Amino acid sequence: MKSQLLSINDLSTADIHSILSTAAELERITDGPTKKLPTLRGRTVVNLFFEDSTRTRISFETAAKRLSADVINFSAKGSSVSKGESLKDTAQTLQAMGADAVVIRHGSSGAAQRLADSGWISATVINAGDGTHEHPTQALLDAFTISKSFPDRKSDFSGLRVAIVGDILHSRVARSNVLLLSKLGASVTLIAPPTLLPVGVETWPVKISYNMDEQLEEFDVVMMLRIQIERMSNFFFPSEREYSRQYGLNEERLLRMKKSAIVMHPGPMNRGLEISASSADSSRSVIVDQVGNGVLTRMAVLYLLLGGAALTEVGQ
């Protein structure tokens, strides 16, 4: 495995299987009264967040702490970053403080790769979401969630039909999931109004649909994406109501899905816009499971990238 996780493209299929099976192993080991393992004791993980994201930061923080790493949260708000300090200076500061891993969330696409490739820092860089580019650990936790929902498959997704619905254009979750799910053999369909699909999407390994109702019965997984209401001002869709009617997951659509199909959402949800409360809370929804699986998957990533002590040893 590469020493960085910037994009799903950094991972071979074997790497992905290794992360998913490590996450499963970690779940087994930590499923007792003691949730904490000593494997990254003495290591320092910095959460470098240039964008607000309480969920992702807490998830990484919990993952690192369960592996006994020291965690520093560096948030752009209230720090020197908001006073014009550059990414380079921030990186060099963290380097001087001896960070072993930097988990970076940034509003600019490519920021994580820039940090990793620039030579400013020698720590392991983990992309926790860069602009509208990628969010690889989200895709990994989604794959882990799917593999748990379809236990017979053992993380081989060939023939599995996945729909990703919503704002594909601005979604780093969608980009990472398209790459990861297609690597694992799934057939991915993107469902969105044409305005929310990027020009060039025809080169992606996916099917495209503008109509949510066309093949809803055929999907094993329906992943809903968050719609940002401010998109309306740029004419991406006429109104919230119209979007909800055309592309929202409501009760009626939920009932038409396969019996075995699951509903996913990376959160935070706009209940009543892209997903109805009844869909979000239904028995098909694995949205809450995604959160717990996020911690396990990020533990697996930190463990594998930072080369912690073997799990069998710490498990004893």
Add this chain to the structure above:
Amino acid sequence: MTFTLKNISLASGLVTNIAIDGTQVLSIGSEIHGDVVDCTGLIALPGLVDLHTHLREPGKEDSETVLSGSKAAAKGGYTALSAMANTSPVADTAGVVEQVYRLGKEAGLCEVFPIGAVTVGLAGERLAELGAMAQSAARVRVFSDDGKCVSDPLVMRRALEYVKSFGGVIAQHAQDPRLTEGAQMNEGAVSSRLGLAGWPAVAEEAIIARDILLADHVKSRLHICHLTTKGGVELVRWAKAQGINVTAEVTPHHLILTDDLVESYDPIFKVNPPLRTNEDVLALRAGLADGTIDIVATDHAPHPTEDKECEWSAAAFGMLGLETALSVVVKTMVETNAMTWEQLANVMSVNPAKIGGYDRQGVPLAAGSPANIVVIDPAQTWQVDKEALSSKSKNTPFHGYVLPTKIVHTVYEGIFVVKNQELTGLKYE
């Protein structure tokens, strides 16, 4: 000073001697006058003329000055450059263009022609005092809001009409602002993967099409800056076939670099207009070879290190060009047999001088012509080293590239400003 460039090849391939006396070519032929400079194996072309240079003075002297840009120009074989108006303050008054003109004279390494802004402060709202700039000591004939598009169709129409009174030309930066809000790179397969906001070809082509029609309607002269798309080439080809008075330029970087380089997220490749696809590159080369595109212009855009040493969206747009332009054009056009040396001299010297109305520039070498000459060695390659450039900035996308053709001597008004690839410290006064 009197000297002779001996055994030198002209663009036509004829091997001869060029004798220079003062600021004029004295003779071309067997005669030898004054000091002899052996030029066996070398080619003489009229000194290169850049119609699109950012010198950053006044206002951003940390990235380039008129002097440092003139040095870079001389090293790149240029004997004339055109200083774009987007300085601080903007070159939208006679005072600012005269200042730049005077700084160019003081540098004395090449002729510096200020370009005037079309609108006050490049804001696109009110015409700048174009007449005053035309009548100033700088005798401005080329006007451009480059960096910004004159997007209001009525302002553009009036500008085209107004400059007819003194034979001016409007050089348009074709970029529809609404279609490129927040745009970071060419919109296509690569931008879709990288999650960078797309800069569609149509944003450039829609303005080109509109301005061609406006230029035809008011019978004025339009120049299209840095054409980058296949569709843009088609539009200019159509306009020329209709007899519309339009000229167009392409930059060296758009003849060789493509948008897949952005996959590195290295802002050294961030430029306005953006790098396009290989299909566009091939169309630009074909357009340059067949005369649809009249000239190569560098769009030399120096930026300090900190403006490129950051994440992509925070970085400045622009690349250096003066010191690599000739070599890139040789690599893409001459080595591929798309163009002869004579054609190269046309697109890099003769045609830009004609568009700008630069009398002493771009004159084919003959007895009596101005002694503005570049002498090149087509047999030698060189490796680009950003640290070795004369520009104050280092933002070349070609660092490490091995490129064909060395610039050996640059003669400006009869003075060796560059000799044996080095600035001599001499200048024309």
